[in-house]
Amino acid sequence: MDLGLDLGPHASFIWAAYGVVTVVIGAMIAWLILDGREQERRLADFAARGVKRRSASRA
Amino acid sequence: MQQGYLLASAGLPVVHLRFSAQPLRSFSMTQTLTQRLANPTRFMELSASVLPWVAGAAALVIGYGLYLSFFVAPPDYLQGETARIMFIHVPCAWLSMAVYAIIAMSSFGLLVFRHPLADVSAKAAVPLGAAFTFLALVTGSLWGRPTWGTYWVWDARLTSVLILFFLYLGLMALRSSIEDEALASKLTAILALVGIVMLPIIKFSVNFGNTLHQPASVIRAGGPTIDTALLVPLLVMAVGFTLMFVAMHLKAMRNEIMRRRVKALQLAEVERAQASQLAAAE
Numbered sequence: 001m002d003l004g005l006d007l008g009p010h011a012s013f014i015w016a017a018y019g020v021v022t023v024v025i026g027a028m029i030a031w032l033i034l035d036g037r038e039q040e041r042r043l044a045d046f047a048a049r050g051v052k053r054r055s056a057s058r059a
Numbered sequence: 060m061q062q063g064y065l066l067a068s069a070g071l072p073v074v075h076l077r078f079s080a081q082p083l084r085s086f087s088m089t090q091t092l093t094q095r096l097a098n099p100t101r102f103m104e105l106s107a108s109v110l111p112w113v114a115g116a117a118a119l120v121i122g123y124g125l126y127l128s129f130f131v132a133p134p135d136y137l138q139g140e141t142a143r144i145m146f147i148h149v150p151c152a153w154l155s156m157a158v159y160a161i162i163a164m165s166s167f168g169l170l171v172f173r174h175p176l177a178d179v180s181a182k183a184a185v186p187l188g189a190a191f192t193f194l195a196l197v198t199g200s201l202w203g204r205p206t207w208g209t210y211w212v213w214d215a216r217l218t219s220v221l222i223l224f225f226l227y228l229g230l231m232a233l234r235s236s237i238e239d240e241a242l243a244s245k246l247t248a249i250l251a252l253v254g255i256v257m258l259p260i261i262k263f264s265v266n267f268g269n270t271l272h273q274p275a276s277v278i279r280a281g282g283p284t285i286d287t288a289l290l291v292p293l294l295v296m297a298v299g300f301t302l303m304f305v306a307m308h309l310k311a312m313r314n315e316i317m318r319r320r321v322k323a324l325q326l327a328e329v330e331r332a333q334a335s336q337l338a339a340a341e
Contacts (some may be wrong), residue, residue, distance in 0.1 A: 005129060006142040007143070008134075008139055008140040008141075010139070010140060010205040011110070011143060011206060013144070013201045013202070013205050014140060014144055014201075015140060015302060016201050017144045017148070017201040018144075018149060018196070019136070019197040020194065020197050020198065020201075021147045021194050021198065022152070024190055024193065024194055025190075025194075025303070026151070028186075028187065028190055028307060030308070031179075032131045032307060032311055032314065035314045036310060036313065036314045036317070039292055039314055039317035039320075039321060040317065040320050041188045041205065042317075042321045043317055043320060043321060045326070046321070046324040051324050051327060051328050051331070052324075
């Protein structure tokens with residue numbers, strides 16, 4: 001990887017560090033978004049079938 | 060009377076009512092605020108409007124921090140270019156401890172105040188804290204190889220952070236190993252409160268014993284020892300990572316609340332099916 005930067009003889013360590021952070025944080029964000037969509041889909045499925053929580057039924 | 064009730068319900072001595080009106084008033088205001096925010100429905104509404112702004116701010120600040128880190132900050136006079144790893148390693152290391160402090164405070168809120176969102180907050184923060192601790196360990200290791208000549212040494216700082224990582228994993232394992240969710244929440248909260256002893260051990264681990272890790276150079280009594288040219292990008296990245304964690308935590312809490320609603324609906328559906336079966340049998 002270059003990007004016009006000369007990071008010296010230890011450039012691979014620097015890019016590896018930033019790469020690991022990017023991958024792990026990217027994976028966490030993807031997991032949060034996908035998990036949120038899955039829970040929304042399940043709630044929408046229950047709503048479509050008319051199933052309500054007790055507290056929602058009382059409201 | 061209202062204040063007296065609040066104190067008594069929190070398990071604090073009511074006699075304080077007569078002698079310390081000012082602290083009581085602020086305590087009462089805090090209670091009111093937390094009680095208002097304790098409503099999951101209100102939290103979902105509030106977080107839905109706040110989350111995009113926090114996430115957007117995090118992206119902007121981290122983008123600016125990366126620009127400063129690679130194109131503005133000069134190489135360190137001793138470590139050269141490898142010091143650029145500091146701009147991601149230090150925010151991850153700070154967050155690994157800050158997230159644990161949040162988990163411990165949430166656990167306290169669950170055990171003492173029975174705050175409805177406290178357990179949601181603690182559960183949502185654990186995998187995030189584990190990830191930031193993992194990143195602190197890996198980036199530190201990648202920084203250590205060219206700087207110290209080794210990826211790992213069993214010194215006080217590195218070992219105590221590794222123990223913190225295992226503590227995070229332990230919190231996740233404990234919660235998932237107990238089927239009764241209320242019991243799992245309480246036991247996890249107790250373990251989290253016990254584990255808070257790790258935070259001062261990590262903080263002061265560089266001050267006692269032999270260690271390759273440098274001593275505190277930003278948060279210290281005499282002020283930062285890092286040059287401003289390196290300190291500014293570091294602080295910008297730290298703010299960006301903190302905003303990113305806040306956005307992730309809010310999103311994880313929202314997901315957890317929805318997951319609990321799904322479980323409640325599944326139970327309601329089963330109960331309804333059982334009731335209709337009973338009615339049909341009669």
